[in-house]
């Protein structure tokens with residue numbers, strides 16, 4: 001299996017002097033289902049943001065699917081991210097004035113993909129949201145909103161899906177459903193996952209757990 005993500009000597013010091021990451025070395029192979037665990041403030045979000053190219057490191061390098069992303073120009077990075085990396089957050093960031101279906105369609109239209117409505121409906125069927133396509137986000141449960149957010153992420157057929165506390169606002173049962181969905185996507189579509197969570201009850205899903213403490217891997 002080839003490398004999906006490689007991180008070498010990654011350091012992040014925020015402008016206020018906080019040393020969030022103190023030299024991380026890490027390799028994740030394609031198709032892995034990795035958990036990123038550690039106490040609050042250990043650097044999970046910082047690491048995920050750097051792997052996603054949403055932030056720049058102070059030092060060190062990140063390769064995603066063989067491309068070094070920390071030296072990429074902003075436009076190239078945005079294009080690369082769009083093609084390869086999806087990010088799911090704790091908060092769902094849905095477009096409140098649009099229906100569930102439109103939330104997915106708009107993502108596809110912005111990326112210029114063809115047959116966008118068909119594709120959005122296929123994904124919503126897959127997520128078992130077929131009876132919610134006309135609903136607005138405010139009419140959904142937390143778990144359903146997170147599934148819509150995941151649906152938006154899937155519109156661009158990512159090879160890597162990074163998720164930062166995706167079940168942080170859900171109860172355990174809903175959280176389990178999200179993790180079952182991730183596992184299914186991992187196995188059926190071969191998407192590589194890195195998921196930060198505090199929830200030890202969900203850790204059984206992971207094929208590998210990366211533990212962070214105080215900006216370092218244990």
Ligand SMILES: Nc1ncnc2c1ncn2[C@@H]1O[C@H](COP(=O)(O)OP(=O)(O)OP(=O)(O)O)[C@@H](O)[C@H]1O
Nearest residue numbers: 014015016018020039040041042043044045046047
């Ligand atoms: N923008 C920022 N400016 C300054 N310090 C920051 C910033 N973002 C994060 N930090 C600090 O960096 C450290 C790591 O934070 P990070 O959010 O990566 O940890 P985390 O493990 O994801 O925590 P949590 O589980 O609470 O989300 C913490 O000390 C945090 O306060």
